[in-house]
Amino acid sequence: MNETHQDSRGLTTLIGDLAQQVTTLLQTEGRLLRAEISEKLGKVGAGAIQVLGGAICLLAALMVLLQALVIALAEAGLGAGWSSLLVGVVVAILGVILLRTGTASMDPAELTPDRTQSQLKQDVRVVKDQLK
Numbered sequence: 001m002n003e004t005h006q007d008s009r010g011l012t013t014l015i016g017d018l019a020q021q022v023t024t025l026l027q028t029e030g031r032l033l034r035a036e037i038s039e040k041l042g043k044v045g046a047g048a049i050q051v052l053g054g055a056i057c058l059l060a061a062l063m064v065l066l067q068a069l070v071i072a073l074a075e076a077g078l079g080a081g082w083s084s085l086l087v088g089v090v091v092a093i094l095g096v097i098l099l100r101t102g103t104a105s106m107d108p109a110e111l112t113p114d115r116t117q118s119q120l121k122q123d124v125r126v127v128k129d130q131l132k
Contacts, residue, residue: 018130022127025123025127029116029119029120029123032115032116032119033113033116036113036114036115036116037113040112040113043105044105044106046105047101047102047103047104047105047106048102048106049102050098050099050101050102050105051098051099051102051103051106052102053098053102054095054096054097054098054099054100054102055095055099056095057091057092057094057095057098058091058092058095058096058099060091060095061088061091061092061094061095062088064087064088064091065084065087065088068083068084068087068088071083
């Protein structure tokens with residue numbers, strides 16, 4: 001009877017230890033998740049800055065197009081339309097590139113906490129192995 005009492009006490013201790021270790025594991029994973037989300041939000045911020053840069057470039061393209069039109073009309077050399085078009089297209093292409101790379105950085109897929117997901121899967125496997 002004494003041996004049965006020790007076995008049940010040992011089992012109770014093991015279950016208590018397992019619960020405590022799982023709690024600690026979940027807390028650690030929570031900290032990792034918060035850190036990774038913070039890192040991903042930093043990338044979103046950088047993407048927003050690129051989008052803003054793209055928008056500024058597009059605004060500059062409009063100003064260059066207007067300025068080139070005035071200069072071309074005043075000088076009447078190569079052709080007002082072609083000169084303005086060339087300068088405006090180059091700056092607009094730069095703006096589009098910045099907008100695309102910026103919006104790609106803000107893609108929801110970029111916000112997925114990949115490392116945390118991988119670590120959680122590994123932790124689940126370890127816990128399952130411990131329960132066997």
